[in-house]
Amino acid sequence: MAASMKGRKCLVIGGCGFLGQHLCEALLEKGWSVQVFDIRSTFEDSRIKFFIGDLCKKEDLKPALEGVYCVFHCASPAPLSNNKTLFYKVNYEGTKNIIETCQEVGVKRLVLTSSASVVYEGKGIRNGKEEELPYASKPLDYYTETKILQEKAVLAANSDDFYTVAIRPHGIFGPKDLQLVPIAVDMAKKGKMKYIIGDGKNVVDFTYVGNVVHGHILAAENLNLGSPICGKAYHITNAEPIFFWTFMTRILTGLDYPAPRIHLPYTLLYILAVIMQFVAWLLSPFITITPSLTPMKVALAGTDHFYSSERAKQDMGYKPIYTLDQGLKLTLESYRHLGKNVITRVIKIT
């Protein structure tokens, strides 16, 4: 790390979430002065100053941004939810609010956590490069739709006076995640993880959270006037693409659940997911139905989607600092309590 970064004040928006907590820990280790802004409080740390508020509200954000050298924006509603209004409000309107408030207060650097899914519309992507892939013209869900709007707004705001960059991770996994491992385990418990969507040979990126954090910190360190990274987006991956179903099998068997074995045709499942989504939409004025298979989930589980992180290597010296094996080991150790053979005691208080 550049010596001059020591003691610099940063604000992690979404710092109480999965990625945010890992980012805070790494920033503290590197000597940054860390502040967190989040809508909820999930942990305590005497080294961190916490601000609880809504990023859509200027009056909540302003005090947290005073004197800040760099803002990391990694807040979002849960990606697998389907709340269109909330996604637009937080990911798009809220991000524009962050940009405006930074500019008003005089903050000069903004690192956005975007997503590689901004270029994914269900068709295979192999070793995708930033300069070759346009934004998805037909995004598969509202989350992706609003991540595209968000990224465009952040990159367009880059100027000689305000430096912005977007990090596009893919399939983040690691301890403290409430999504990938817990959802897969929940599906396994319900008997929904016996199946393989398609031939099982689709190759994807899963990225250990420590590598995603490393990419964010390098971006902040390199975000200066005239730097090649200003106004650009960067894929950050483990650079170890793997069969989607091999990765899921390692997670499941690592926690003593059986490996998925029964193949189901991709196209059939995709059509079923589209029909279920349509039925859920038709019935939405009367009841809320949340189909467990969405077109996005089926596509992610049954197509290729892996990306090149060469541009991040060239422009900011990025290379993964954890291998997939190391990441999986750390992850599985942290989820032992979700293992199939773990007996959970229920203490009844009468």
Ligand SMILES: NC(=O)C1=CN([C@@H]2O[C@H](COP(=O)(O)OP(=O)(O)OC[C@H]3O[C@@H](n4cnc5c(N)ncnc54)[C@H](OP(=O)(O)O)[C@@H]3O)[C@@H](O)[C@H]2O)C=CC1
């Ligand atoms: N997980 C993944 O595989 C990938 C994630 N990303 C991106 O990485 C980022 C971090 O994801 P992750 O750590 O998994 O997500 P988390 O849900 O764990 O963390 C996001 C945090 O932001 C908070 N938040 C939501 N709305 C607001 C708001 N209006 N004001 C302030 N805080 C808010 C959330 O609170 P609450 O929980 O109460 O909503 C939560 O604490 C996101 O931008 C996501 O799009 C990109 C690629 C892959």
Ligand SMILES: CC(C)=CCC[C@@H](C)[C@H]1CC[C@H]2C3=C(CC[C@]12C)[C@@]1(C)CCC(=O)C[C@@H]1CC3
């Ligand atoms: C269909 C199936 C077997 C599901 C179990 C695993 C899924 C819960 C994850 C597998 C790939 C993950 C993923 C995301 C969420 C969780 C999974 C679908 C994202 C959509 C999260 C937000 C992003 O920006 C992109 C991610 C791609 C991979």
